[in-house]
Amino acid sequence: MQNNQLLRMDNVGIVVESLDNTISFFEEIGLELEGRGMVEGDWAGRVTGLGDQQAEIAMMATPDGHSRIELSRFLKPAVTSDHRTAPVNALGYLRVMFAVKDIDGMVARLMKHGAKLAGEVVQYENAYRLCYIRGPEGILIGLAEPLENQ
Template identity: 70%
Template structure:
């Protein structure tokens, strides 16, 4: 059996509303919100009885999704938001945008902070990392050709 697709990337957040607004400003669309709770969900995650608010965000092309989760029960146990770029594990999500400068300007109004610098990689891409709501690490890429 072959892999069909990647369905979504999950990100645990503290403030679901602020994070939804941030990703909307970036250009993602809110596909839906739900509350997931109960023993059945805990059997999937291994967390037991859980209560989670989720929001599914979709890229404009409809091919990629981010699932934002705010855990009410059980409480969050670890915090990797301030980990450096060379930390082990899932680290960041990268988005291609039309104009990094314009995107940074809009996202700074929502609290985004540039991590390093905006740099050009050869003549192919303009790249940067930003910290979004709650310290989420997000990559931005602008195709130059």
């Protein structure tokens, strides 16, 4: 067996047009803003392969501190494609799933931020109530409410 060198998954990145609206949306879910700032310079472009780049980022963390979302707004180079409203069966990254205590309450609060259900809230066996929801800029997230064993 090979020695596993993986320490953790650090974060998931999402590129957005409006950091303010997206930060508010994820704060409503319960994530906390850890920091916000600019990422630019030669080193950044060498990491991403974009060359001369400039991006404003915001790091959002779950309350337990184990998971993060990095929101990025690129100033340069210009955004070249848009996958935000791709259907749920499109190839590539799809969504981030959050476990929540009260899915109905969470959906109602997120709808006040302009979110829309992709389908409907459904129950999977006696394990979860689930839904997909589109937030600001069409970002797709999943919500899962664990059910107590009956």
